Amino acid sequence: MSAPALTxxxxxxxxxxxxxxxxxxxxxxxxxxxxxxxxxxxxxAPRLVAFTTLPFPAQIDGEDAFRFALAASxxxxxxxxxxxxxxxxxxxxxxxxxxxxxxxxALVAGLALRTHLPRFLIGMPSETEPGxxxxxxxxxxxxxxxxxxxxxxxxxxxxxxxxxxxxxxKRWVAALRAALDTLASLPSIVYGLFGFLVFVVALxxxxxxxxxxxxxxxxxxxxxxxxxxxxxxxxxxxxxEASLALGATQVQTTLRVSLPHAWPGILSAIVLAVGRVFAxxxxxxxxxxxxxxxxxxxxxxxxxxxxxxxxxxxYVNSSxxxxxxxxxxxxxxxxxxxxxxxxxxxxxxLAGPRKK
Amino acid sequence: MSGAVSLPAVTESSRDVDDARLLxxxxxxxxxxxxxxxxxxxxxxxxxxxxxxxxxLAVILFVGRTGVHGIREVGLGxxxxxxxxxxxxxxxxxxPLLFGTGVSALGAVVVGAAPAVLAAxxxxxxxxxxxxxxxxxxxxxxxxxxxxxxxWLALLLLVPRMDTVARLVHGxxxxxxxxxxxxxxxxxxxxIAPTVLLLSLDALARxxxxxxxxxxxxxxxxxxxxxxVSAPYAWRRILVAVFFGFARAAGETMAVQMxxxxxxxxxxxLFSPATTVSAQIVMDMQNARPGTPAADALFSxxxxxxxxxxxxxxxxxxxxxxxx
Amino acid sequence: MRSQPFVLFAACLAGLAACDKSAPTSxxxxxxxxxxxxxxxxxxxxxxxxxxxxxxxxxxPLVNAAKERFETAHRGASIEVSAGGSKxxxxxxASGAVQxxxxxxxxxxxxxxxxxxxxxxxxxFAAMANKGPFNAKVTAVSLPDLAxxxxxxxxxxxxxxxxxxxxxxxxxxxGSGTRAVFGGVVLGGDKFVESQTxxxxxxxxxxLGQTKGAxxxxxxxxxxxxxxxxxxxxxxxxxxxxxxxxxxxxxxxIWSYEHLFTKGEPTGTTRDFxxxxxxxxxxTGVLPKVKGFIPVTAMRVARDHDG
Numbered sequence: 001m002s003a004p005a006l007t008x009x010x011x012x013x014x015x016x017x018x019x020x021x022x023x024x025x026x027x028x029x030x031x032x033x034x035x036x037x038x039x040x041x042x043x044x045a046p047r048l049v050a051f052t053t054l055p056f057p058a059q060i061d062g063e064d065a066f067r068f069a070l071a072a073s074x075x076x077x078x079x080x081x082x083x084x085x086x087x088x089x090x091x092x093x094x095x096x097x098x099x100x101x102x103x104x105x106a107l108v109a110g111l112a113l114r115t116h117l118p119r120f121l122i123g124m125p126s127e128t129e130p131g132x133x134x135x136x137x138x139x140x141x142x143x144x145x146x147x148x149x150x151x152x153x154x155x156x157x158x159x160x161x162x163x164x165x166x167x168x169x170k171r172w173v174a175a176l177r178a179a180l181d182t183l184a185s186l187p188s189i190v191y192g193l194f195g196f197l198v199f200v201v202a203l204x205x206x207x208x209x210x211x212x213x214x215x216x217x218x219x220x221x222x223x224x225x226x227x228x229x230x231x232x233x234x235x236x237x238x239x240x241e242a243s244l245a246l247g248a249t250q251v252q253t254t255l256r257v258s259l260p261h262a263w264p265g266i267l268s269a270i271v272l273a274v275g276r277v278f279a280x281x282x283x284x285x286x287x288x289x290x291x292x293x294x295x296x297x298x299x300x301x302x303x304x305x306x307x308x309x310x311x312x313x314x315y316v317n318s319s320x321x322x323x324x325x326x327x328x329x330x331x332x333x334x335x336x337x338x339x340x341x342x343x344x345x346x347x348x349x350l351a352g353p354r355k356k
Numbered sequence: 357m358s359g360a361v362s363l364p365a366v367t368e369s370s371r372d373v374d375d376a377r378l379l380x381x382x383x384x385x386x387x388x389x390x391x392x393x394x395x396x397x398x399x400x401x402x403x404x405x406x407x408x409x410x411x412x413l414a415v416i417l418f419v420g421r422t423g424v425h426g427i428r429e430v431g432l433g434x435x436x437x438x439x440x441x442x443x444x445x446x447x448x449x450x451x452p453l454l455f456g457t458g459v460s461a462l463g464a465v466v467v468g469a470a471p472a473v474l475a476a477x478x479x480x481x482x483x484x485x486x487x488x489x490x491x492x493x494x495x496x497x498x499x500x501x502x503x504x505x506x507x508w509l510a511l512l513l514l515v516p517r518m519d520t521v522a523r524l525v526h527g528x529x530x531x532x533x534x535x536x537x538x539x540x541x542x543x544x545x546x547x548i549a550p551t552v553l554l555l556s557l558d559a560l561a562r563x564x565x566x567x568x569x570x571x572x573x574x575x576x577x578x579x580x581x582x583x584x585v586s587a588p589y590a591w592r593r594i595l596v597a598v599f600f601g602f603a604r605a606a607g608e609t610m611a612v613q614m615x616x617x618x619x620x621x622x623x624x625x626l627f628s629p630a631t632t633v634s635a636q637i638v639m640d641m642q643n644a645r646p647g648t649p650a651a652d653a654l655f656s657x658x659x660x661x662x663x664x665x666x667x668x669x670x671x672x673x674x675x676x677x678x679x680x
Numbered sequence: 681m682r683s684q685p686f687v688l689f690a691a692c693l694a695g696l697a698a699c700d701k702s703a704p705t706s707x708x709x710x711x712x713x714x715x716x717x718x719x720x721x722x723x724x725x726x727x728x729x730x731x732x733x734x735x736x737x738x739x740x741p742l743v744n745a746a747k748e749r750f751e752t753a754h755r756g757a758s759i760e761v762s763a764g765g766s767k768x769x770x771x772x773x774a775s776g777a778v779q780x781x782x783x784x785x786x787x788x789x790x791x792x793x794x795x796x797x798x799x800x801x802x803x804x805f806a807a808m809a810n811k812g813p814f815n816a817k818v819t820a821v822s823l824p825d826l827a828x829x830x831x832x833x834x835x836x837x838x839x840x841x842x843x844x845x846x847x848x849x850x851x852x853x854x855g856s857g858t859r860a861v862f863g864g865v866v867l868g869g870d871k872f873v874e875s876q877t878x879x880x881x882x883x884x885x886x887x888l889g890q891t892k893g894a895x896x897x898x899x900x901x902x903x904x905x906x907x908x909x910x911x912x913x914x915x916x917x918x919x920x921x922x923x924x925x926x927x928x929x930x931x932x933x934i935w936s937y938e939h940l941f942t943k944g945e946p947t948g949t950t951r952d953f954x955x956x957x958x959x960x961x962x963x964t965g966v967l968p969k970v971k972g973f974i975p976v977t978a979m980r981v982a983r984d985h986d987g
Contacts, residue, residue: 009577012577015577015579015580018579019478019482019579022474022475022477022478022482023478023482023483025471025474025475025478026474026475026478026479026483026491029471029472029475029549029553030475030491030494030495032546033494033495033497033498033546033550034494036509036513037497037498037501039509039513040505040509154404155404155407155408156404157404158400158401158403158404158405159401159404159405159407159408161401161404162401162402162404162405163405166398166401166402167405172405175409176405176408176409179408179409179412179413180408180412181669181673182412182416182666182669183408183411183412183415184669185603185665185666185668185669186415186607186662186665187606187607187608187609187634187658187661187662187665188607188609189607189609189634189637189638189658189661190415190419190658190661190662191415192638192641193419193637193641193654193655193658194414194415194418194419196641196646197418197419197422197646198414198418200646201646218411218415221408221411225408249391249394250394251391251393251394251397251398252394255397275500278502279500279501279502279503280502281502281503281504281610282609282610282634282638285638285641286641310502310504310505310610311504313502313504313505313508314504314507314610314614317507317508317511317614318613318614326512329508333504333505333508333509336501336502336505337501337505340497340500340501340502341497344497344500
């Protein structure tokens with residue numbers, strides 16, 4: 001659209017100035033975010049690369065397993081990055097061989113490296129002393145994301161399938177939409193209050209990861225349902241009609257034709273939901289608590305409380321007495337950003353090119 | 357729709373049942389006896405839908421009931437108009453909280469949403485085509501960052517500078533500082549900008565190219581097309597985006613709590629410490645005992661916030677119903 | 681499918697991690713067997729267990745000092761301490777979220793019957809201010825004047841004998857025990873002027889150092905040379921410094937007991953830990969080494985719930 005505009009119109013000069021100003025403003029806006037991100041990573045990086053040798057076996061239950069998983073994941077990530085970097089230089093065969101070899105190598109590397117990890121990523125947090133780490137928080141964050149997504153996905157996909165394919169009457173759909181709009185508009189603090197009322201007060205189960213996971217699952221429902229529904233609608237009609245023409249029932253068609261076709265969209269919904277779980281803190285303060293404990297730092301029991309990385313970042317700045325608060329905060333923020341970036345990368349990889 | 361951000365489920369609703377009917381067995385010889393597995397799947401899917409609606413109702417009911425109880429205990433007038441919030445003394449004046457929420461959210465719209473819309477217009481209408489992909493990527497990353505990260509960065513980088521500004525504007529004579537409504541507004545503006553920007557990009561991308569072409573054919577410059585054709589066409593969706601940003605800013609908890617100072621009274625000026633509804637809820641919930649008037653009053657304030665955001669949703673849906 | 685490698689990787693990871701049965705040296709929490717590690721004199725056999733404590737940040741350094749020694753002596757015991765303020769500690773222990781509530785204040789009336797009070801220390805509090813030429817000469821302030829500063833009546837350092845400089849009051853959060861104690865002794869209640877709150881003691885010290893004219897109140901364990909600690913001026917004009925001597929004799933009135941509250945009588949590891957903290961060995965051997973704390977037994981005056 002490059003129509004030759006009349007440049008000697010009155011006002012053309014003003015327009016050029018305004019356009020330049022707009023451009024400058026937009027670039028400034030982007031610059032603010034990029035520089036903030038760079039500062040964060042620069043400030044937090046020192047903690048993340050301070051590798052030490054750790055005692056084996058670990059003193060805390062489950063820490064060895066966590067260390068292994070962390071080491072293997074880091075190794076896999078490093079290898080994937082390296083492979084991407086040198087891909088143009090390799091032949092297809094070598095590339096495929098590397099891809100196949102990646103998993104076993106990562107696992108072996110994990111076993112070998114699990115005693116040589118950054119202390120910050122494994123250590124217990126400290127209330128008053130310098131040198132605290134975020135090991136349990138990191139584990140809690142990932143575990144909570146898994147729990148929460150496991151709760152959101154079935155319900156969200158089910159509701160979306162109902163809305164898009166199986167709804168009988170318009171008003172049920174309208175009710176469902178109203179409910180989802182309501183959920184989407186609630187401030188996150190309301191979810192925290194709800195979780196507090198139900199789990200801490202009514203059920204008297206105290207702070208627990210399960211409470212946090214369920215509350216965040218609610219929070220993510222509008223997102224998952226919205227994207228899944230949209231993906232289902234994007235399935236070409238011809239595909240479904242062909243399936244029906246072959247004698248499949250509506251349910252069979254939906255399950256075996258529509259949903260698989262919508263999978264990339266559903267995957268992006270999962271990634272966004274996981275990203276939100278990483279990022280939320282207000283609902284979790286009132287449902288999962290703000291502490292970690294040596295006794296159950298890496299335990300898989302969902303009924304125990306535990307703070308996540310985002311909550312830890314807030315806690316350290318609001319109540320922490322450790323003198324290295326700023327460094328711990330920077331490291332926590334950097335790990336959070338890295339987690340989110342990795343999840344997004346993974347999803348982009350898994351989904352492949354997606355039609356918008 | 358943009359990948360990272362999409363408007364919550366507010367799309368056309370007239371096609372829903374038509375789809376179902378279309379796919380339902382028509383004149384084809386249908387099975388006379390439904391398969392059990394099919395029935396099971398239908399039941400399961402219906403159950404999921406019911407769970408969603410039931411959960412929503414549960415949230416509203418639980419929070420609402422405690423909130424209403426609090427209103428009855430404490431008095432609605434005081435909650436909305438009282439100027440001192442001192443639960444430990446039995447005084448529940450929520451005006452400082454509501455004022456803080458309102459002003460910081462409005463400030464966020466001015467500082468963040470307005471530039472975001474303008475930037476979106478620039479990216480889609482005036483910038484080279486390749487810019488859009490890069491810009492969108494950056495904003496998607498920015499939108500995914502946790503709010504506590506924004507709050508912490510603001511505490512570290514924004515508050516000291518705002519302190520200097522405060523002293524320049526007000527001098528040493530008044531009690532002002534970096535922590536206050538100004539910092540909160542700027543921080544919230546930065547936080548909502550990516551979301552508003554992404555939604556505006558989406559809105560502007562939906563402008564039919566035929567309109568743009570027609571405008572160009574009439575001799576308009578790209579600038580004129582942008583502001584006289586595209587933006588007016590997309591104004592409803594853009595307005596929805598701004599409302600979305602406002603609602604998000606009003607509901608934001610953690611980041612605001614870190615930079616707003618926590619003074620439970622009406623601030624003297626923009627640089628004076630203040631508080632917001634959600635920040636105060638988080639701060640007070642820590643030591644409130646469930647069942648006491650202090651805790652119930654917090655739920656009442658949350659209820660007020662809920663009603664406001666509910667109103668926002670109604671306005672948004674009304675707007676969206678009329679979009680092209 | 682492109683996701684196959686990832687799924688495979690995740691599955692292997694989970695499987696190997698689960699199989700990784702390297703035995704940790706500490707026995708799993710929850711088992712009832714007791715250990716007989718090195719026990720100091722007067723210490724009881726501890727059952728394995730986790731004790732959660734929350735509340736006062738002023739008490740935290742002392743609890744941490746006790747926790748380190750206790751955990752070393754009792755393998756398998758785990759004391760988790762978090763902050764949040766005295767009122768949070770009280771609320772948490774009353775609701776059962778924690779076993780020990782650390783508090784600078786006595787239990788309020790509605791909780792008194794449920795909670796058992798164990799006094800473990802005495803802490804003094806003082807008004808600390810930003811150091812500058814404006815208050816170089818202001819080293820002691822009378823109690824009524826101090827009250828006026830924090831209630832907002834006195835707004836300038838020159839009114840206290842220094843040079844003209846606006847007083848910036850920084851408060852603690854409403855749930856802070858320090859605020860309750862200081863308010864009770866100096867103002868006769870929580871009558872602070874509403875101003876910005878900073879509850880993180882470390883951040884508060886930093887803020888006091890940076891903000892010209894700022895003043896706040898902290899436990900004496902946070903006393904530092906970067907800040908001006910104000911002494912009290914007695915009725916006769918004499919200066920009462922916040923020293924251990926003056927606190928124990930009662931001359932310096934801004935102090936409080938540090939309480940460990942339990943819901944009913946404590947049992948198990950909780951009981952052992954509380955016993956340890958109140959034991960003479962801890963009170964005379966460890967406590968004096970932690971900055972700012974005074975043994976309860978050293979006090980020559982006492983105070984009850986109403987002051």
